[in-house]
Amino acid sequence: MLLVATALLSFGPLQLSPRRILSEKLTCEDFDLRFRPGSRAGATADFTAHQIERALAEIEAELLLEFPDRFEVFVYDSTQELGRIHGLEGIGGFASGLELHIPHDNLQTLRHELVHVVAQAIPRVGEQERSLFFQEGLANALLVYTHGLHAHTAAAFELKRGQMPALGLLLGEDFYGWLQQHPDFFGYDVAASWMLFLKERFGMPNLKRYFGGLSELEAFGLEQVQLEEDWHALLDQVVLRPETLRLLQERGGGPQADFAPYAVDPDSRLPAELRSTASGWQAVARDDQAARTANARLEPLEDGLRLERLGGPDWAEAHLDTASFGDGALRLIVEVVEGSCASLAIGPGCQAQLVGNGAFLFDGEGYVALDHDLALAGAGEFELLLRRRAGQAQLWVEGYLILEGPVAADPGPLVLGVAGQSASFRALAWKP
Secondary structure, three states: OEEOOOOOOOOOOEEEEEHHOOOEEEEOOEEEEEOOOOOOOHHHHHHHHHHHHHHHHEEEEEOOOOOOOEEEEEEOHHHHHHHHOOOOOOOOOOEOOEEEEEEEEOHHHHHHHHHHHHHHHHOOOOOOOOOHHHHHHHHHHHOOEOOOHHHHHHHHHHHHHOOOHHHHHHOOOOHHHHHEEEOOOOOHHHHHHHHHHHHHOOOOOHHHHOOOOOHHHHHHOOHHHHHHHHHHHHHOOOOOOHHHHHHHHHHHHOOOOOOOOOOHHHHHHOOHHOOOOOOOEEEEEOOOOOOOOOOOEEEEEEEEEEEEEOOOOOOEEEEEEEEOOOEEEEEEEEOOOOOEEEEEEOOOEEEEEEEEOEEEOOOOEEEEEEEOOOOOOOOOOEEEEEEEEOOEEEEEOEEEEEEEEEOOOOOOEEEEEEEEOOEEEEEEEEEO
């Protein structure tokens, strides 16, 4: 996004104004919207005009002024078309005097460039020169977020990675020239962060006086060096979450960010040591005679068993294996029929239940964790993993960690349970 003089399309000795190419016009209250006949931009011209009217009102309100002049908005099908018509490369949009040149489908560029137009009405009240650092900083400060990131976030990244230059260098240099020499620096966002910091601390009236040529001391009552220290202190408090940091590193010239796609396979969501491909997993021996309650009936399956409740108590239970198990992980696939619930346990004091109103973790005396956002809503199958380690248990459902909490460490048999009618338990595996 550049603030440049309008170029003219050249045909050898001839130069053609973009106004001739974008010859269709939509007249609005405060501006004229121009687009090329037959263009995609023309198809959505009314919507674009609506967005400009809204953005204009919001920008005027935030800058505490009304823009007095009528202006023109030139809307292009793409940034490529804009660049070809103006003979410019790598340009997203620009404002020049009372002209705004933008692609039709980028609200962020529209608002940014519109700030340039409206900011011309800010009075010149001081003698200090204002570089394009101020222009671009104000435009992005009013956006607050650009490309999904807060201005302070990107500036904090530059400060934390040691790439933040002295403020005086940015304020006094040829800003565009400096950015060309430092292409991986978030210059617009740093400029926006500085202007946003001043706006948040001192208010828009004082920021406008500063933008209009007053020094920091005249506009804010503090020297630049003190304000720069306070700004950096604010940026030091910004927390960069891991995902945001990876995105910033990518945009700042680093390798492509390795964002995790949504995984259909539950196994891929588990920690590496709990995945089916990890070493140490062993099949669990099934004991077909080990019904724990009289109302339970077992039916052997090729890779597991089916447990049916025969009435009586709410839960029918059966030992999966008569051996004694301590710390470790039990994973299996559970298939329930409509109206049934399932449970699994490692010993007498570590049990997980999935029922109609949530998931529960028990320590033998009562529940120690629950989650009502996960509940059995009907028939189907899902993968469960119950892990106990050093007095703590975790319940993983479909590869997501759902519950964790303190449980008893007493060893004992692996126990399956069903409430309602029946459930099948397959692909049973244990890892110490």
